[in-house]
Each structure stands twice: as C-alpha cells, then as structure tokens.
Amino acid sequence: MKTQLALPVTKVQNSRIPETDFSNLVFGRTISDHMFVADYKDGEWTDLRIEPYGPLSINPANATLHYGQSIFEGMKAYRNEDGKILVFRADANWRRLNESAERMCMPELPEEVFMEGLTQLIDLDRDWVPTAKGASLYVRPYMFAMDDYIGVRPSDTYKFIILTCPVGNYYSKPVSVKVETTFTRATEGGTGAAKTAGNYAASLYPARQAQKAGYDQLLWTDGRSHSKIEESGTMNVMFKINGKLITAPTNTGTILKGITRDSVIQLAKDWNEPLEERFLTVGELESALIDGTLEEAFGTGTAATIAHVERINVNGKDYILPSKSADAFSHRVLAELDGIKYGQVADPHNWIISI
Structure with missing residues (x-):
C-alpha cells in the first residue's frame, strides 16, 4: 500500500462556506478555504503544507512580476450521487504541467507531490464541492518564480500552489x-x-x-x-x-x-x-x-x-x-x-x- 506524504495542515478558524451562495457561483470568484503550497530551493521541493487560503508575501523584485516565469493547469472535481469526490484525468494535468515547466526553464514537479497535494487538499475542502447538477470544484495548480533578482535568467527558486473554487457553467449558452x-x-x-x-x-x-x-x-x-x-x-x-x-x-x-x-x-x-x-x-x-x-x-x-x-x-x-x-x-x-x-x-x- 502506498504511503501518503505527511503533509502538515493548518486549518482556517472560520470556514467561509456558510457565507457562500452555491446557487449563484460566478466562475473563478469564490475560492475555497485552503491551499496546498510547496517551495523549490537548492534543487528540491520542500516545506510541503496545506494552509488557509490567503495573501502571499512577494518582494517587488520578484522575477515573475518582471519576466513572466509562470505556468498553470486547470482541472475539475465532481461529487457523485454517493457523495464521493471524483477527479478527472489528474495524471494528464501533472504531465502537461511538467511539459510547460520544461519549456519555461522551471523545475519538474514530482508526481507524488502533485497527487498528494491535490488529493489531500480536496479531501480537506470536500464540503466545497457543489452538489448542483452541472456544478463542480475547479482546481488550479500553478507554479511561479520566486527569486528577488532584476535580470533576465531562469529563477533558482519557485513556489507551487494548488487552490480550488466551486463553479457553475463557464458558458450558459452557445x-x-x-x-x-x-x-x-x-x-x-x-x-x-x-x-x-x-x-x-x-x-x-x-x-x-x-x-x-x-x-x-x-x-x-x-x-x-x-x-x-x-x-x-x-x-x-x-x-x-x-x-x-x-x-x-x-x-x-x-x-x-x-x-x-x-x-x-x-x-x-x-x-x-x-x-x-x-x-x-x-x-x-x-x-x-x-x-x-x-x-x-x-x-x-x-x-x-x-x-x-x-x-x-x-x-x-x-x-x-x-x-x-x-x-x-x-x-x-x-x-x-x-x-x-x-x-x-x-x-x-x-x-x-x-x-
């Protein structure tokens, strides 16, 4: 049996679920309670954790702000009639993320980090997965440069985050x-x-x-x-x-x-x-x-x-x-x-x- 990564979890004190109108979801506007975060430095991914969704501290010289080293994915999780959460083709998103990373001179993300971060985050925030027909939990994994350096070169440090948001239909008509x-x-x-x-x-x-x-x-x-x-x-x-x-x-x-x-x-x-x-x-x-x-x-x-x-x-x-x-x-x-x-x-x- 595969052993899970031991991810430290810091939970929100007060969930925003009670104040969320699940019958009127604007795509991408409502973010779930938590996010998965990992940092890349000295050639490896470290400090894997789940923490409350919130602002990041970024230096004004952050390389992404100046030179655009940033990649992302988009995927969805669904609630079935038995209440289980189903995620569609997560392995394909992981592979494509790494293809983008190679083209953008960014580090490869191990499958275990991606999958464990994804599944444990969704499990923690499973109450955010909508129950209405056609609704789902949109999942946004992304990676960006973290060097504080004004100069055109690949960054040496990166941050990888997964956040989620409950959504309805993207297009309501043809x-x-x-x-x-x-x-x-x-x-x-x-x-x-x-x-x-x-x-x-x-x-x-x-x-x-x-x-x-x-x-x-x-x-x-x-x-x-x-x-x-x-x-x-x-x-x-x-x-x-x-x-x-x-x-x-x-x-x-x-x-x-x-x-x-x-x-x-x-x-x-x-x-x-x-x-x-x-x-x-x-x-x-x-x-x-x-x-x-x-x-x-x-x-x-x-x-x-x-x-x-x-x-x-x-x-x-x-x-x-x-x-x-x-x-x-x-x-x-x-x-x-x-x-x-x-x-x-x-x-x-x-x-x-x-x-």
Whole structure:
C-alpha cells in the first residue's frame, strides 16, 4: 500500500462556506478555504503544507512580476450521487504541467507531490464541492518564480500552489466566435504549447476587441499565413463537416494539448467516428458555412467541457450554424463525459480518481 506524504495542515478558524451562495457561483470568484503550497530551493521541493487560503508575501523584485516565469493547469472535481469526490484525468494535468515547466526553464514537479497535494487538499475542502447538477470544484495548480533578482535568467527558486473554487457553467449558452486574421496567439518555435501566463496576457487585447463587437471568443489562425484554424481563446476547437470531425494537430508547438480535446478524440475513436487531426483552412471553413456542409462546431476545454458554437464570423461576415439534433456528436460526447465525471457511466479508460 502506498504511503501518503505527511503533509502538515493548518486549518482556517472560520470556514467561509456558510457565507457562500452555491446557487449563484460566478466562475473563478469564490475560492475555497485552503491551499496546498510547496517551495523549490537548492534543487528540491520542500516545506510541503496545506494552509488557509490567503495573501502571499512577494518582494517587488520578484522575477515573475518582471519576466513572466509562470505556468498553470486547470482541472475539475465532481461529487457523485454517493457523495464521493471524483477527479478527472489528474495524471494528464501533472504531465502537461511538467511539459510547460520544461519549456519555461522551471523545475519538474514530482508526481507524488502533485497527487498528494491535490488529493489531500480536496479531501480537506470536500464540503466545497457543489452538489448542483452541472456544478463542480475547479482546481488550479500553478507554479511561479520566486527569486528577488532584476535580470533576465531562469529563477533558482519557485513556489507551487494548488487552490480550488466551486463553479457553475463557464458558458450558459452557445457561443459566437470570430476568425482572427490580424493578431497572433502563437508561432512555431514559441510558447504556444505551454500553459504559461504570457500566452493569455498576449491574447487579451484582440479578445476584448472581439467581445466589444459582440463575440464571445476568437478562432485563432496560424501566425505565418493566418490561413489555418488553430484553437479558440480558452479551448481547442472541433468541426464536423460532411460527417467527419476535424481538429487541429498539436505537433506544431503552437497549440495547447487539451485534455478535454484528447478525451473527445478517444471517445470518437471508441465510437468509430470519422476523424481527421489536421488544420482546417479558413477557406474550407467559409465554404462549408456557405454550402451547409458544416454540421457542428464546438470548443473543448476544462472550464467549458463542450462549448457549442452558434455563430462564426469569417472575413467580416456572420454565419449562423444549423440547429443540432438531439443525437448530434457534440451532445452525445458532452453527455458521455459528464456521465464519466459524475460516476454515472463506465470509465473504461481509467480517467477518474476517487477521493
């Protein structure tokens, strides 16, 4: 039997649960009582502990504030009908965190530290996991530089934290998106495949311009020619054209290796759905919208799970997607993923850990 790490725990004196309105959760605004913290110094992770969620003490010369060495993950925990807490694909998040760490010159986080910190934190704050249908506990592991040094080099010290927050649906309705052909999210050789803070900072301005124009998200195109669809602002994206699913590959280093994306692909293979991992060109997308062969478009991500797209703007023109039948792939795969996450259907790929 595997021995747990002996994590010291400092509990809050007064939980904020009684003052939390679980029927009106704004995504990311309500943070649970505790957080897991670990410090990296002298080549090893030390001082692992769980403590009350609260402010950090950071020197104004902190390297992250000046040079952006910061990475993060996003995952969710769910409460099933028996009251058990189920976490979806935590091992995949741990692996991706370390892939981001390598690209950003940050230390590898041992699996034991990640998993024990995660499970013991969620177990301590299990009362924060919502019970309402569609609600969950969002989990945010992240790592950032801690050196107090004004100079461009990798930090020697780091802090790793896991915090959690109860959330409802990220999108309450189908989304409208705009194909972006001016600004660039990522280019080959850049940091597009890493889940690093700077990627999101760079996307804020063009995303805000799109939101001012009435769109929820952008469909990013490749930085070289702006002719190929890559991903959306907070999620990977998939299209169903003439009965075939099409989604961008992740081997170019410009696209985040989405865990929900990977899960959808696996289920599509299980169901023998025609699938192509290739770039869809802007021209192909526009043609499919004009001739009606685009059957579905949807985003895949931890926050949204499956975000149905109802309107796409291409080259300045809006196209409304057709209404989807009840047995549309995006509806079926959403139901299957939710069933697995809430423990209501079989988990053939061992994606769930129970707490």
